Amino acid sequence: xxxxxxxxxxxxxxxxxxxxxxxxxxxxxxxxxxxxxxxxxxxxxxxxxxxxxxxxxxxxxxxxxxxxxxxxxxxxxxxxxxxxxxxxxxxxxxxxxxxxxxxxxxxxxxxxxxxxxxxxxxxxxxxxxxxxxxxxxxxxxxxxxxxxxxxxxxxxxxxxxxxxxxxxxxxxxxxxxxxxxxxxxxxxxxxxxxxxxxxxxxxxxxxxxxxxxxxxxxxxxxxxxxxxxxxxxxxxxxxxxxxxxxxxxxxxxxxxxxxxxxxxxxxxxxxxxxxxxxxxxxxxxxxxxxxxxxxxxxxxxxxxxxxxxxxxxxxxxxxxxxxxxxxxxxxxxxxxxxxxxxxxxxxxxxxxxxxxxxxxxxxxxxxxxxxxxxxxxxxxxxxxxxxxxxxxxxxxxxxxxxxxxxxxxxxxxxxxxxxxxxxxxxxxxxxxxxxxxxxxxxxxxxxxxxxxxxxxxxxxxxxxxxxxxxxxxxxxxxxxxxxxxxxxxxxxxxxxxxxxxxxxxxxxxxxxxxxxxxxxxxxxxxxxxxxxxxxxxxxxxxxxxxxxxxxxxxxxxxxxxxxxxxxxxxxxxxxxx
Numbered sequence: 001x002x003x004x005x006x007x008x009x010x011x012x013x014x015x016x017x018x019x020x021x022x023x024x025x026x027x028x029x030x031x032x033x034x035x036x037x038x039x040x041x042x043x044x045x046x047x048x049x050x051x052x053x054x055x056x057x058x059x060x061x062x063x064x065x066x067x068x069x070x071x072x073x074x075x076x077x078x079x080x081x082x083x084x085x086x087x088x089x090x091x092x093x094x095x096x097x098x099x100x101x102x103x104x105x106x107x108x109x110x111x112x113x114x115x116x117x118x119x120x121x122x123x124x125x126x127x128x129x130x131x132x133x134x135x136x137x138x139x140x141x142x143x144x145x146x147x148x149x150x151x152x153x154x155x156x157x158x159x160x161x162x163x164x165x166x167x168x169x170x171x172x173x174x175x176x177x178x179x180x181x182x183x184x185x186x187x188x189x190x191x192x193x194x195x196x197x198x199x200x201x202x203x204x205x206x207x208x209x210x211x212x213x214x215x216x217x218x219x220x221x222x223x224x225x226x227x228x229x230x231x232x233x234x235x236x237x238x239x240x241x242x243x244x245x246x247x248x249x250x251x252x253x254x255x256x257x258x259x260x261x262x263x264x265x266x267x268x269x270x271x272x273x274x275x276x277x278x279x280x281x282x283x284x285x286x287x288x289x290x291x292x293x294x295x296x297x298x299x300x301x302x303x304x305x306x307x308x309x310x311x312x313x314x315x316x317x318x319x320x321x322x323x324x325x326x327x328x329x330x331x332x333x334x335x336x337x338x339x340x341x342x343x344x345x346x347x348x349x350x351x352x353x354x355x356x357x358x359x360x361x362x363x364x365x366x367x368x369x370x371x372x373x374x375x376x377x378x379x380x381x382x383x384x385x386x387x388x389x390x391x392x393x394x395x396x397x398x399x400x401x402x403x404x405x406x407x408x409x410x411x412x413x414x415x416x417x418x419x420x421x422x423x424x425x426x427x428x429x430x431x432x433x434x435x436x437x438x439x440x441x442x443x444x445x446x447x448x449x450x451x452x453x454x455x456x457x458x459x460x461x462x463x464x465x466x467x468x469x470x471x472x473x474x475x476x477x478x479x480x481x482x483x484x485x486x487x488x489x490x491x492x493x494x495x496x497x498x499x500x501x502x503x504x505x506x507x508x509x510x511x512x513x514x515x516x517x518x519x520x521x522x523x524x525x526x527x528x529x530x531x532x533x534x535x536x537x538x539x540x541x542x543x544x545x546x547x548x549x550x551x552x553x554x555x556x557x558x559x560x561x562x563x564x565x566x567x568x569x570x571x572x573x574x575x576x577x
Contacts, residue, residue, distance in 0.1 A: 029269070029270065030242075030262075030269040030271040031060070031240075031271060031272070032272040032273075033058045033059060033060040033240075033271060033272070033273055033274070034057040034058045034059065034273070034274045034275065035047075035051050035057065035058070035059045035060070035273065035274065035276075035277060035553070036059075036060045036259065036260050036271050036275075036276050036277070037059065037060070037061045037062065037277045037279055038062050038247045038276070038277070038278050038279060038280050038285075038288065039062070039063065039064075039115060039278065039279040039285075039526065040061050040062070040063035040113050040114070040115060040230065040241065040243075040279075041110055041114065041115020041116055041117065041225065041279060041280070041281060042110075042114075042115050042116055042117040042225050042526070042527075042539055042542040042543055043115075043225075043525050043527075043543070043545060043546035043549075044061060044063075044115065044225075044279035044280075044525075044526075045113075045114060045115070045117075045225035045228075045229040045230040046155075046225055046229050046543055046550065047277060047279060047525060047549070047553070048061045048229065048230055048239060048241070049171070049229040049230060049232065049233040050229075050546075050547070050550035050551075051553060051554065052233055052236045052238050052239040053233075054554060055236075055238060056238075058238045058239075058240075059239045059240070060240050060242065060271050060273075061230075061239070061240070061241045061242070062242050062245040062247055062260065062262055062271075063112075063113055063115075063241065063242065063243050063244075063245060064090075064111050064243075064245055064246055064247070065087075065088060065110070065111035065243065066087075066112060066113070066243050066244060067112070067113060067243070068088075068113045068114050068118045068224065068226050068227075070082070071353070072085070073088065073112065073114075073118050073119070073222060073224075074222050075221075075349070075352050075361075076122055076215070076220075076221070076222050076361055076362055076363050077348060077352070077359055077361070077362060077363070077364065078360075079119070079120070079121055079122065079222075079363060080393070080394050080395030081395075082112070082118065082119040083108045083119045083120075083394060083494075084106075084108075084394055084395070084396075087111075088110065088111055088112040088118065088119050089108050089109065089110065089111055090109040090110075090111045090284075090429070092107040092108070092109055092283060092429060092430075092432060093105065093106055093107060093432070094107055094433060094434055095431055095432060095433040097434065097435070097436050098435070098438075099435070099436055099437040099438055099487070100437060100486075100487050100490065101488060105434075105436075105491065105492050106492070107283065107432055107492065107494070107496060108494055109281055109283055109284070109496075110281075113226040113230065113241075113243065114224035114225050114226030114227070114230070115225070115281065116494075116539070117216070117224040117225045117539055117543075118222065118224045118226060120494065120537075120539055121385075121393070121494075121537070122215045122216045122217055122222060122223075122363040122539075123213060123214070123215060123216075123363065123365055123368075123536075123537040123539070124174045124203065124214035124216050124537070124539070124540050125202070125213075125214070125383075125536030125537040125540055126152055126203045126534075126540045126541065126544070127534030127535045127536050127540075127541055128207050128370075128379045128380065128534070128535040128536075128566075129145035129207075129379075129566030129567075129568075130145070130378065130379045130566075130568070131145075131379075131532070131534040131535055132144055132145040132147070133145050134531075135502075135503070135530075135531050135532065138504075138531050138532070139502075139503030139504030139505065139508065139512075139531070140503045140512050140531055141512045142558065143502070143512060143548075144561075145562075145566060146561035146562050146563070147558065147561050148548065149165065149561075149562040149564060150559035150560065150561070150562050151547040151548045151559060152165075152167065152203075152540065152544050153165070153166065153167040153170070154167060154170055154547055154559065155167060155170040155171065155543050155544060155547050156168075156170040156172050156173075157169060157170050157171070157172065157173050157174070158173075158174050158175070158214075159173065159175035159176070160175070160176070163204070164562070164564040165201070165564055166201070166203065166204060171228040171229050171232065172216060172223060172225075172228045172229075172543060173217075173218030173219075173223045173228065174214045174215065174216055174217075174223075175214065175215060175217055175218070176212045176213070176214060176215075176366065177212070177213070177215065177362050177364075177366030177367075178362070178366075179212070179366050179367065181334060181335075181336075181366075181388045182334060182465075183330075183334065183335065183386070183388040183404050183465060184366045184367040184386065184388065185367070186461045186462055186464075186465065187210070187367050187384075187386040187406075187456075187461075188210045188211060188212075188367050188369075189459075189461035190456050190459035190461040190462050191209070191210030191369055191371075191456055191459075192210060193459040193460055193461055194455055194456050194459050194577075195577045196209055196210055196369070196371055197209040197210070198210050198211055199211040202214075202368070202370060203540075205564070205565065205566060205567055206566075206567035207370050207379075207380060207535065207536075208370050208371065208372070208379070208380050208569065209369065209370065209371075210367070210368075210369040210384075211367065211368070211369070212366065212367055213365050213366055213367060213368045213385070215362065215363050215365065215366075216228075216539065217361060217362065217363065219356055220352065220355075220356025220357050220360070220361035221356065225543065242262075242264065244264055244265065245262045245263070245264045246262060246264070246427065247261075247262045247280070247288055247426070248261045248263055248268075248426045249261050249288070249292040249293075249426070250276050250278075250288065250289075250292040251270060251272075252292070252293070252308050252519070255308060255518065255519045255520060256519070256520040256521055257273065257275070257276040257520065257522035258521070259272040259273045259276070260273065260276055273521070274521065275521045275522070275553065276521060276522050277522075277523045277524075277525055277553070278522070278523070278525070278526070279524075279525050279526045279546070280526065281496075281526050281527065281528065282318070282419070282496040282497050282498065282499045282526065282527050283419055283430060283432060283496065283499070284430075285500055285524050285526055285528045286314050286315040286419045286430075286499040286500055286528060287419065287421065287426075287430045288426075289311075289314050289315075289500070289509075289524075290305070290315065290421050291305065291421070291424070291426055292308065293305055293307050293308030294308050294309050294311050294516065294518075294519065295310075295311055295314035295315065296310065296311070296312040297310045299315075299420065299421065303421060303424040304424065305421075308519065309518040310518075311509060311516070311518060312507065313500070313501055313506070313507035313508055313509045314499070314500065314509055315418050315419040315420055316416070316418050316499065316501075316507065317498040317499060317501045317507070317531075318416060318417035318418050318419055318433075318434055318435075318496065318497075318498055318499050319413065319415075319416065319417070319434075319496070319497055319530075319532070319533040320413075320417075320434050320436070320492055320493070320495050320497070320533070321409050321410070321411065321413070321492070321493035321495045321533065322409050322410070322413070322436055322437070322446075322490050322491065322492060322493065323383075323385075323393075323407045323408060323409030323491060323492075323493045324408060324409065324446070324449065324450070324472075324486060324489060324490045324491070325405045325406070325407060325408075325471055325489075325491075326405060326406050326408060326449075326450060326453040326454065326457070326469075326471065326472070327390040327399060327403055327405040327469070327470035327471040328404055328457050328462070328465075328466060328467065328468075328469055328470060329390075329399075329401065329402070329403050329466075329467030329470055330388075330402040330403050330404050330465050330466075330467060331402075331464075331465055331466065331467045332402070332464065332465050333402055334402070334465070335388045335389050335390075335402045335403060335404055336364065336387075336388055336389035337389060337390075337399075337401060337402045337403065338402075339359060340389075340398060348360045364387055364388070365386070365387060366386075367386045368385045368386055369383070369386075370382070370384070370535065370536070371384075371452065371576075371577065372569070372572065372576055372577070373410070373445055373448040373449075373452070373576070374448065374576050375572065375573060375574055375575055375576050376572065376573055377572060377576075378572050379535065379568070379569070379572075380535055381411045381412050381445065381535070382408060382409070382410060382411065382445070382449055382452070383408070383409060383411055383535065383536055384406050384407065384408050384453075385406070386405075386406055386407075387404065387405050387406075387407065388404050389403065389404065389405070390402075390403030390404060390405050390470055390471075391405075392491070393407065393491065393493075393494075399470055403467075403470055404465070405471075406453050406456070406457075407493070408449045408450075408453050409446075409449060409490075409493055410442065410445035410446065410449065411533070411535045411536070412532070412533065412535070413436075413437075413439065413445075413533075414441055414442065415434070415435050415436055415437060415438040415439045415442055416435060416438075416498075417432070417433045417434035417435040417436075418433055418435075418499075419432055419499050420433075434492075434496075436490075437486070437487075437490075443479075443486070446482070446483075446486050446490070447479055447482045447483070450472060450476075450482050450485075451482075454469070457469075471485075471489070472485040472489075495533065495537060495538045496527070497527040497528060497533050498528065498530050498531070498532070498533065499528045500516075500524045500528040501530075501531050502514065502529040502530070502531055503531045509524065509529070510529050513549075513552050514529060514545075514549045514552060514553075523549070523553065525545060525549040526542060526545070526546075527541070527542045527545070530545075
């Protein structure tokens with residue numbers, strides 16, 4: 001299938017948030033395409049760019065949300081606004097979590113061009129080399145660290161320049177913060193004083209240690225995949241973007257995917273495809289597979305959905321990172337608290353509008369760390385984001401005064417959850433249960449998070465700033481006290497993944513080529529195919545997955561494996577730091 005006359009660029013729709021329209025003879029005729037991609041998110045925008053580079057291949061990109069042209073999306077400091085807005089977020093919540101006092105936790109998922117890369121915290125974290133070596137050892141052949149590092153580099157342009165680990169010519173711009181606040185360096189210095197190493201680049205040779213964090217910000221703007229990948233490709237006549245679209249099901253002839261049925265503006269439409277690619281994310285990709293007849297036969301029978309292929313792993317293996325906030329009062333007025341009034345926020349916003357710099361141009365996570373919780377752990381299993389303010393990630397709570405905090409949480413929980421259908425109606429939100437803290441080891445790791453953070457905050461580097469502990473609070477000391485604090489306050493770090501696991505075995509959903517097992521012409525390319533969650537934030541790995549899968553889909557040979565070594569702690573069996 002080559003380009004067709006009805007395929008056209010939708011720059012106007014992209015910029016003005018108007019849904020594109022087509023004058024078809026029948027309500028269900030949306031045309032024929034070589035590739036139909038469901039979801040214009042962190043992976044989908046990458047695929048739309050890379051697959052449409054072949055001028056003889058037509059691409060249709062379907063997105064449920066609308067334009068990302070909003071100051072609240074584009075201004076990095078406003079990150080909590082789109083994350084909590086029904087205009088940009090699916091507004092998913094978990095089922096009552098049985099090990100967290102029955103709380104229902106928010107599970108933000110982007111519903112806008114750029115997907116979750118348009119509503120996330122913009123932290124650029126690749127993960128640890130041993131994460132990917134573990135993927136390969138578990139059956140995801142071709143996904144070792146040596147295999148994936150070239151795709152991380154191809155995707156990136158690092159403001160400080162490229163090297164054997166970092167990219168210098170990719171669409172995704174990354175940079176460090178300016179660290180104008182003295183507390184960022186105090187955090188790194190305190191980690192070193194506590195006996196941990198400093199790292200020059202946690203996305204380079206050595207992840208482990210304390211150092212500067214990278215963010216996906218360019219020229220003061222959020223550098224989502226919509227900005228990095230999709231917008232530069234809109235002039236191509238073989239790429240069409242449709243917004244305001246609810247994908248209802250993948251269309252099959254026997255076990256061969258032939259198109260997608262979707263609803264747009266109250267009309268049912270169908271697009272024929274040479275290949276269908278689901279990039280709807282770890283909640284909506286398994287949901288769409290199940291609505292299309294691919295999943296556990298018992299689950300589908302519950303809602304009288306016709307079975308195309310029994311694939312019991314669909315929706316299972318759900319993983320996430322949890323984090324808690326260890327908060328400290330600050331005795332000097334150097335924190336962001338002084339900017340939290342209406343006038344302060346106005347000045348930040350005005351400067352950003354005029355100059356695209358200042359506090360509006362950062363996500364405020366400018367230093368962080370990766371450490372090991374105990375001897376015997378071969379690579380970091382605790383992550384820190386440091387923030388010179390005491391408030392919740394989503395902006396819902398703010399301490400009444402100057403303070404600072406560490407977002408801290410374990411990286412490799414053994415708990416597993418599941419995404420299920422709530423019914424056969426595509427408009428009905430799926431049921432999400434992470435089953436957080438269901439494994440006893442999770443509790444030991446959370447206690448370590450609290451105690452190790454307190455030790456770091458007690459170091460001399462924080463002496464000029466350190467006041468009383470705000471959270472968990474000085475009375476929270478015993479295991480039972482910490483456990484109660486965790487149950488009542490721990491939050492998602494918004495890193496869901498794993499629900500369409502890649503690899504071998506009966507519970508694998510896709511093979512190492514991202515092809516859905518048991519059917520033809522259907523792939524899943526997003527964080528749902530991660531066999532196991534990576535050590536850190538998931539946006540960078542998701543973009544890497546799409547870069548690598550794009551070569552597979554186009555039939556191109558993979559990039560040559562990288563010979564660059566990665567740090568491994570030699571004394572991890574005996575030492576924690």
